[in-house]
Amino acid sequence: MQTPDPHHAAPEIFDRAARRTRRDRAAPVYGDHDFVRATMLDGIAERLDAVKRDFVDVLDLGSFDGAFVPPPGTRVARCDAGYAFAAAHGGVQADEDRLPFADASFDLVISAGVLDQVNDLPGALSLIRRVLRPDGLFLGAFAGAGSLPALRGALRMAEAERPAARLHPQIDVRSSGDLLMRAGFALPVADVETLNVGYRDVGRLLGDLRGMAASNLLATRTAMTRSTLVALAQAFGAAGDDDGRTAERFEIVFLTGWAPSPTQPKPARRGSGRTSLTEALRKAGPPTPSDPA
Numbered sequence: 001m002q003t004p005d006p007h008h009a010a011p012e013i014f015d016r017a018a019r020r021t022r023r024d025r026a027a028p029v030y031g032d033h034d035f036v037r038a039t040m041l042d043g044i045a046e047r048l049d050a051v052k053r054d055f056v057d058v059l060d061l062g063s064f065d066g067a068f069v070p071p072p073g074t075r076v077a078r079c080d081a082g083y084a085f086a087a088a089h090g091g092v093q094a095d096e097d098r099l100p101f102a103d104a105s106f107d108l109v110i111s112a113g114v115l116d117q118v119n120d121l122p123g124a125l126s127l128i129r130r131v132l133r134p135d136g137l138f139l140g141a142f143a144g145a146g147s148l149p150a151l152r153g154a155l156r157m158a159e160a161e162r163p164a165a166r167l168h169p170q171i172d173v174r175s176s177g178d179l180l181m182r183a184g185f186a187l188p189v190a191d192v193e194t195l196n197v198g199y200r201d202v203g204r205l206l207g208d209l210r211g212m213a214a215s216n217l218l219a220t221r222t223a224m225t226r227s228t229l230v231a232l233a234q235a236f237g238a239a240g241d242d243d244g245r246t247a248e249r250f251e252i253v254f255l256t257g258w259a260p261s262p263t264q265p266k267p268a269r270r271g272s273g274r275t276s277l278t279e280a281l282r283k284a285g286p287p288t289p290s291d292p293a
Contacts, residue, residue, distance in 0.1 A: 016119070024083055026213040039250075056075065059078075059105070063078035065089075077101075078091030079094055096114060096115065096124040097119060099131060103130045104133045116143050117217060135261035142253055143214070150239055180255060186264055187257065190255055201233060202246075
């Protein structure tokens with residue numbers, strides 16, 4: 001099993017055991033709450049369609065219900081932190097920052113909806129880059145900074161006197177691009193798209209978060225009291241429109257990066273404005289076939 005640099009000890013922000021349990025609980029009902037990841041997969045598919053090359057071995061990292069459809073003619077390996085999701089599609093159960101794959105096993109890695117729940121995200125990105133073959137492609141997506149503003153605001157009002165940590169730390173698009181560079185990716189690109197959803201009550205929003213395995217996984221989490229839940233419902237409802245719906249927002253950060261290769265074009269110097277998402281995705285050249293370890 002691969003591990004990041006032992007001298008770099010990332011803090012355990014998230015409860016790994018609770019995350020596995022929550023994913024197993026979400027597995028039977030996930031199809032009723034998968035709209036955010038479905039949007040992510042659509043965005044990944046659009047970016048993948050712009051790549052003019054073939055792939056052989058693909059890793060679906062954070063596979064959930066196996067909804068990602070790999071390119072025709074490829075072999076796909078699925079990996080998920082939850083046993084139920086992994087087992088349902090013949091995958092491997094593993095955390096993203098503790099990958100069990102050998103270096104240079106894949107020429108395409110996609111990851112949708114999980115990288116915002118990883119204790120060591122820099123380490124996870126470094127491992128993703130390592131399991132890619134030279135000139136291999138990584139496409140990722142996760143909920144980034146600015147997501148869930150209505151819920152965040154309602155929680156501030158409900159717990160004004162004794163605020164508690166309820167929502168996960170969020171990574172903005174600029175920091176995401178910096179993390180790709182730090183992990184050693186070539187031609188890194190980070191961009192963001194917005195998904196807006198209307199909710200009639202906060203209970204439905206919290207139910208969706210549980211159903212998509214995105215509820216509170218912080219190691220320091222505490223349970224909400226009944227009085228807090230009542231105050232939260234009132235604050236969330238007060239932000240609703242004339243139709244009784246409160247607008248909620250998911251900011252989806254998309255990541256694109258290539259494993260370094262001598263055959264790649266060199267990026268333009270910083271500040272020249274000549275390196276773009278289109279340039280990064282229109283690279284060509286067949287990969288070297290090899291079986292995953």
